[in-house]
Every structure is written in C-alpha cells, then in structure tokens.
Amino acid sequence: MDLELKGKSALITGGSVGIGLAVARVLAREGVSVAICARDGARAEKEAERIAKEFGVGAVAVATDVSKPGAAESCAAAAEKAFGGIDILVNNAGTGSSETIMEAGDEKWQYYWELHVMAAVRFSRAVVPSMRRRGGGVIINTASICAKQPLGYEPIYNTTKAALVMFGKCLSNELIPHKIRVNTINPGLVLTPDWRKTAGILTAGTDTTVEQYLDKIAKDNAPIGRFASPEELADFYVFMCSPRSSYCVGSAYYVDGGWLKTVE
Numbered sequence: 288m289d290l291e292l293k294g295k296s297a298l299i300t301g302g303s304v305g306i307g308l309a310v311a312r313v314l315a316r317e318g319v320s321v322a323i324c325a326r327d328g329a330r331a332e333k334e335a336e337r338i339a340k341e342f343g344v345g346a347v348a349v350a351t352d353v354s355k356p357g358a359a360e361s362c363a364a365a366a367e368k369a370f371g372g373i374d375i376l377v378n379n380a381g382t383g384s385s386e387t388i389m390e391a392g393d394e395k396w397q398y399y400w401e402l403h404v405m406a407a408v409r410f411s412r413a414v415v416p417s418m419r420r421r422g423g424g425v426i427i428n429t430a431s432i433c434a435k436q437p438l439g440y441e442p443i444y445n446t447t448k449a450a451l452v453m454f455g456k457c458l459s460n461e462l463i464p465h466k467i468r469v470n471t472i473n474p475g476l477v478l479t480p481d482w483r484k485t486a487g488i489l490t491a492g493t494d495t496t497v498e499q500y501l502d503k504i505a506k507d508n509a510p511i512g513r514f515a516s517p518e519e520l521a522d523f524y525v526f527m528c529s530p531r532s533s534y535c536v537g538s539a540y541y542v543d544g545g546w547l548k549t550v551e
C-alpha cells in the first residue's frame with residue numbers, strides 16, 4: 288500500500304527513544320522528514336543523524352522539556368525552518384507515575400498535567416497555523432490503555448492520560464473543518480528500554496531474570512501473551528498519519544494485544 292506520505296514533514300515529541308523513536312523511523316522510512324524533541328539533546332541529535340543517514344530524509348533534533356511553556360513554539364519554529372512547514376504532529380512525550388492520591392502533592396499533579404495535557408495543547412496550537420497553510424494535517428496523541436483501564440499504582444498517570452483522550456476528541460471537532468484529523472492511540476504493553484530498565488531494577492538480586500519478569504507481566508495481562516515491539520506499534524501510527532486513514536477522525540484506538548477488558 289502506498290501510504291502517500293513521501294515529502295511530508297512531522298514533529299514528534301519524545302522522539303528520541305521508545306515509541307516516539309520508532310514512529311519517527313517508520314515515518315522516515317516512508318519518506319517523511321522528521322523533527323524529534325526530547326530533554327536529552329545529545330541522544331536526540333544522535334538519533335536524528337542516524338535517521339537522516341539511513342533513510343535520506345531531513346531530520347532535526349530539538350533539546351527541550353515539553354512540560355515547559357515556550358517549548359512548543361521553539362520546536363515548531365525549528366521544524367518549520369528545517370522543512371518549510373509541518374504536516375504531522377505526534378504528541379508522544381510522557382512517562383508513568385507511582386503514588387497514592389492521598390500522599391501525592393499538588394506539584395506532582397501539576398507536572399503530569401503540564402507533561403501529558405498542556406504540552407499537547409501547546410504543540411497543537413503551535414503547529415496548526417502551518418498545517419492550515421498547507422491545506423490540512425494530522426495530529427496523533429499517545430495516551431494509554433490506562434486512560435480507560437487504570438493501573439493501581441499510577442492514578443496521576445491514569446487521570447492525565449484520560450484527560451488527553453478527551454482533549455483529542457475536542458480538538459478533533461475544532462480542527463476537522465480545516466482538514467486536520469486528530470486521533471489518539473492507546474497502547475498497551477510496549478517493550479521500550481524503559482520497561483527493561485524497570486524490570487532490571489525490580490529483579491536485581493532475585494532468581495527472576497528480566498525476560499522472565501517481563502514475560503509474566505505480559506502473560507498476566509495481555510491475552511496475546513507478549514509485549515508489542517515499538518516498531519509494530521509504529522506501523523499503526525504511520526497508517527493513522529497517512530491519507531489512507533482519511534475517514535479516521537476524533538477516535539481513540541487501542542493497540543493492546545487484547546488487554547482492554549471492555550468493548551469500545
């Protein structure tokens with residue numbers, strides 16, 4: 288299938304590792320120039336260079352903390368300067384939390400609100416003028432299965448990701464008259480380096496290996512019995528970025544190996 292993406296340009300937050308990097312690489316494979324942003328500029332720079340060399344597309348890195356005001360404008364400006372405009376935005380930067388509601392202070396709630404919701408608000412505001420000039424665009428938000436089916440140890444994550452899904456729906460209604468499609472993707476278990484690191488910490492000094500630990504999590508939760516690779520998730524993102532998914536508007540799509548226990 289020709290995804291009709293060649294020559295487009297994309298801005299991906301949290302594009303330096305894990306899901307965001309996989310999305311950037313698969314978009315680049317389809318001929319899309321990519322701007323990736325993350326706090327660790329050196330890592331983002333290294334991946335951008337690798338993408339440019341491997342796929343022969345434009346690739347730039349921006350070192351920024353997306354939870355801070357001003358980040359969206361500087362990233363959008365860098366992408367516009369490099370590629371002349373932006374066709375695709377993937378609001379992906381984010382991370383899990385661990386707390387109880389009774390013990391977490393306001394600052395923690397505020398941080399995750401800025402990271403998961405306000406970043407998506409600000410990046411969307413920053414790129415839409417460019418998309419409108421180009422006659423349309425695509426915005427994808429990475430939320431999580433936890434937006435619908437909460438995990439007990441991360442109420443702040445669950446709550447802010449649920450808010451992101453609703454933001455996506457509202458934004459979609461506002462932007463579809465301008466031919467900008469907004470959708471949200473809710474992944475389940477995706478095997479990123481961060482998951483391996485956590486498993487390493489939790490199994491250190493025990494008889495359980497990292498592989499055994501991860502295997503048990505997958506078998507206990509996802510009917511498919513395994514984690515997704517970032518790459519197999521990224522293929523879905525790229526379809527959603529493509530004009531081939533032109534009637535997909537304002538929805539939240541689960542890519543979770545059957546983990547969601549209800550019918551959506």
Ligand code: NDP
Pocket residue numbers: 300301302303304305306307324325326327328330351352353354379380381382383402429430431432473474475476477478479480481482
């Ligand atoms: P990783 O930790 O592997 O990557 C996160 C990316 O976001 C990195 O590029 C990181 O770079 C960047 N990032 C994190 N915080 C900030 C910040 N404040 N400002 C700018 N960049 C930031 O995460 P995943 O790939 O696992 O997750 C990506 C998204 O997918 C997240 O939103 C996560 O909630 C969601 N998700 C993940 C699942 C999974 O199983 N992996 C399941 C469901 C949802 P740096 O550290 O340099 O800033």
